[in-house]
Amino acid sequence: MAHESERGQYLDDKEEIRQLLAIYCFSLDNYDIxxxxxxxxxxxxxxxxxxxGGPIQGRAAIVAGVKQRQARFERTCHQLGQSMISIKGDLGEGVTYVTAIHKDWNGHVATAYLRYHDSxxxxxxxxxILRRSSQAMLVQGFEEAQWNWVVRIKPEGI
Incomplete structure (x- = not known):
């Protein structure tokens, strides 16, 4: 019976983390930083x-930085894809795929295909969220130098 209750808690925790990820995107897209x-x-x-800005530490600094960076956009849409989440006690790790579409105040649309690496x-x-690193796989309409890039294995012979 204890095993079933541990599994139930594990599944509840995973669902709560998925909700947390959704709340982050919902808040970001509403500019409710x-x-x-x-x-x-x-x-x-x-x-x-x-x-x-590279790594920013502390909730207040994160809020200030996101407010500044997101103010340039009239609209955003952060769509979550698959997530891989693991939990041990009160700590967890996750990788979540994200498609992030941004429209600035001049009408320019740019898209980033990302992975959120979270603790x-x-x-x-x-x-x-204890730590988040956004890593880009592909961007369209953004300057490429500003990202943490996913390192992809190079095929043999190329």
Whole structure:
């Protein structure tokens, strides 16, 4: 019976983390950056790449940075894809695929195909993002130098 209850808790925790990821995107797309900040631990770290400030630590600094970077967009749409999530106790790890479409105030549309590499921590019974590194697989309409890039294995003979 204990095994079933542990499995049930594990599945509940995974669902709570998936909800956390969805809340992050919903808040970002609504430009409700204060709510987005609540998805992070107080000492959380976000790294969106060298052209976007590199690693930023602390909830207040994350909120300030996201507000500044996202203000240039009239609209965004962050669509989550598959996630691989593992949990051990009150800590978790995850990789989630994201398609992020951005329209600036002049009408220019750009898209980033990303992976969120996350560490999670359960704080006072609630899952939060402890560390996020956004890694780009492909971008269209953005400057390429600003990203953390996924390192892909090079095929033999190329």
């Amino acid at each position: 204060d709510s987005l900040g609540e998805t992070f631990t107080e000492d959380g770290v976000m790294d969106q790449g060298p052209g976007r 999670f921590k359960k704080v006072d019974g609630q899952w939060r």
